[in-house]
Amino acid sequence: MLDQKNIDARRESVVPPQQHFIAGKWVSGEEDARMDVISPIDGKCFSSLADGGACDVDRAVAAARAVFEKGDWSRAAPGYRKKILLRWAELIEENALDLAVLGVRDNGTEIAMAYKAEPLKAAQTIRYYAEAIDKVYGEIAPTAENALGMVLREPVGVVGAIVPWNFPLMIGSWKLGPALAAGNSVVLKPSEEASLTLLRLAELAAQAGMPDGVLNVVTGRGATTGEALALHMDVDAIAFTGSGGVGRALLRAAADSNLKRVFLELGGKSPNIVFADAKDLEKAAQTAAAGIFRNSGQVCVASSRLLVENSIQEVFLKKIIELAEDFKVANPLDLTTRIGAVASERQLQRNLSYVEKASSEGATLATGGKRINKNLGGYYMAPTVFSDVTPSMAIAKEEVFGPILSVLTFEDVAEAVKIANATPYGLSASVWTADLDKAHNMVRSIQSGVVNINCTSGSDITVPMGGVKQSGNGHDKSLHALDKFTNLKTAWFSFD
Ligand code: NAD
Numbered sequence: 415m416l417d418q419k420n421i422d423a424r425r426e427s428v429v430p431p432q433q434h435f436i437a438g439k440w441v442s443g444e445e446d447a448r449m450d451v452i453s454p455i456d457g458k459c460f461s462s463l464a465d466g467g468a469c470d471v472d473r474a475v476a477a478a479r480a481v482f483e484k485g486d487w488s489r490a491a492p493g494y495r496k497k498i499l500l501r502w503a504e505l506i507e508e509n510a511l512d513l514a515v516l517g518v519r520d521n522g523t524e525i526a527m528a529y530k531a532e533p534l535k536a537a538q539t540i541r542y543y544a545e546a547i548d549k550v551y552g553e554i555a556p557t558a559e560n561a562l563g564m565v566l567r568e569p570v571g572v573v574g575a576i577v578p579w580n581f582p583l584m585i586g587s588w589k590l591g592p593a594l595a596a597g598n599s600v601v602l603k604p605s606e607e608a609s610l611t612l613l614r615l616a617e618l619a620a621q622a623g624m625p626d627g628v629l630n631v632v633t634g635r636g637a638t639t640g641e642a643l644a645l646h647m648d649v650d651a652i653a654f655t656g657s658g659g660v661g662r663a664l665l666r667a668a669a670d671s672n673l674k675r676v677f678l679e680l681g682g683k684s685p686n687i688v689f690a691d692a693k694d695l696e697k698a699a700q701t702a703a704a705g706i707f708r709n710s711g712q713v714c715v716a717s718s719r720l721l722v723e724n725s726i727q728e729v730f731l732k733k734i735i736e737l738a739e740d741f742k743v744a745n746p747l748d749l750t751t752r753i754g755a756v757a758s759e760r761q762l763q764r765n766l767s768y769v770e771k772a773s774s775e776g777a778t779l780a781t782g783g784k785r786i787n788k789n790l791g792g793y794y795m796a797p798t799v800f801s802d803v804t805p806s807m808a809i810a811k812e813e814v815f816g817p818i819l820s821v822l823t824f825e826d827v828a829e830a831v832k833i834a835n836a837t838p839y840g841l842s843a844s845v846w847t848a849d850l851d852k853a854h855n856m857v858r859s860i861q862s863g864v865v866n867i868n869c870t871s872g873s874d875i876t877v878p879m880g881g882v883k884q885s886g887n888g889h890d891k892s893l894h895a896l897d898k899f900t901n902l903k904t905a906w907f908s909f910d
Pocket of ligand 1: 576577578579580585603604605606634635636637638639640641644655656657658660661663664679680681682713714813815841881885886
């Protein structure tokens with residue numbers, strides 16, 4: 415149960431895993447290089463991880479390929495995979511608090527949110543694909559009677575999954591759920607800043623009965639371990655969530671190796687558009703504040719651009735500033751904390767550099783803009799609001815990935831759409847209005863993979879999540895995610 419006593423009991427008692435998980439076993443890196451694990455809560459090193467090299471990636475890919483060829487998982491009846499995946503989901507739930515506390519020590523997300531968004535969401539995702547996989551059919555083509563055209567779905571083979579440090583379990587499971595349910599083997603490379611819970615997840619999969627080698631986790635740095643996976647000649651697909659720069663590197667790596675397919679879930683600069691006719695402006699303000707400040711803004715769909723209709727901008731901005739100043743920013747393992755720590759010193763400095771840039775470009779710092787809680791030793795930032803932001807400023811166009819809100823204003827629907835679309839991104843957007851025609855017009859006009867009406871990030875596992883423009887290709891979540899992890903094979907029978 416999620417209560418403070420149970421959290422406190424786990425602060426030091428949950429032992430962080432330290433090795434790679436390959437072919438169902440904990441193994442050391444071949445070169446025995448190590449990386450420190452620094453907690454953003456207090457800036458202290460509390461463990462270390464194997465800093466994997468190309469040889470470790472080779473071992474993991476070989477294990478994944480061997481079991482794939484053997485067919486124990488890839489050719490098994492979907493009902494068999496389903497049973498093991500369902501048991502895995504149960505084990506994740508049974509260990510949810512251990513996983514949540516371990517994850518918070520690793521990346522600083524506030525525990526109340528981490529508990530729900532991480533282990534519980536991961537279990538839900540694994541269960542969704544487990545339950546789906548024996549209900550997804552192939553196709554019979556409409557042919558003449560002297561032919562039979564069948565369209566089969568087959569697993570692609572060895573999938574390399576590369577994921578970021580925000581919400582590693584949730585985002586990891588969006589790759590693992592459909593890839594494993596479809597019969598693939600996976601080599602997972604977590605972020606060097608949040609690997610611990612994903613290592614534990616792989617151990618739980620083995621406990622659930624998943625054959626050795628089906629799920630392997632190799633820890634290490636992006637530029638070495640990640641690159642080795644991306645360049646590997648025996649990896650058939652890369653499923654990635656992270657920044658655009660690394661997304662580009664992965665596409666180049668595919669071109670330079672075996673033309674593996676690459677699916678990218680990248681960043682965003684999500685507009686949150688509030689019209690004066692919104693039914694509940696108080697709720698709109700509270701959701702807008704939570705939408706950018708939870709997890710210190712380290713959310714790919716964070717509503718980082720608030721677009722407010724001119725006629726209400728003064729009152730609405732005042733409310734947003736009040737809410738921002740009211741958030742308790744503190745130790746993320748404390749249940750009363752609303753905003754935890756920024757994931758790393760590097761990320762905090764990046765956020766602060768955007769504060770400087772926005773001020774120098776003429777935006778008005780309405781609140782925040784500084785590092786706080788220095789006495790805790792970790793990385794904390796005050797919720798920050800900039801007003802008088804114009805669409806051409808860096809703070810309005812570039813993804814910050816921190817607790818920084820840019821407030822812009824608009825006169826009418828046309829101007830709102832123009833501003834909303836004026837970034838290279840297209841991941842998520844939100845619109846607040848009671849006018850159904852207006853809402854429909856906005857859904858059709860905004861270039862974005864998701865448009866929320868009268869909410870922000872309100873969706874669940876049943877609908878796809880993915881971007882347009884430079885927010886990526888391919889989709890996580892829903893049955894559509896299975897498309898990334900299956901090949902279509904045509905079987906044509908001729909009866910002439
Ligand atoms: P990142 O791109 O720096 O790193 C992501 C992963 O890629 C890490 O595991 C890293 O080690 C690895 N990596 C780095 N360089 C690599 C290389 N050359 N080759 C192979 N792998 C490499 O991203 P991050 O800082 O961990 O996460 C933040 C970013 O992720 C933000 O841009 C955010 O918007 C994005 N994100 C997107 C979504 C989505 O669903 N669209 C969700 C969460 C986060």
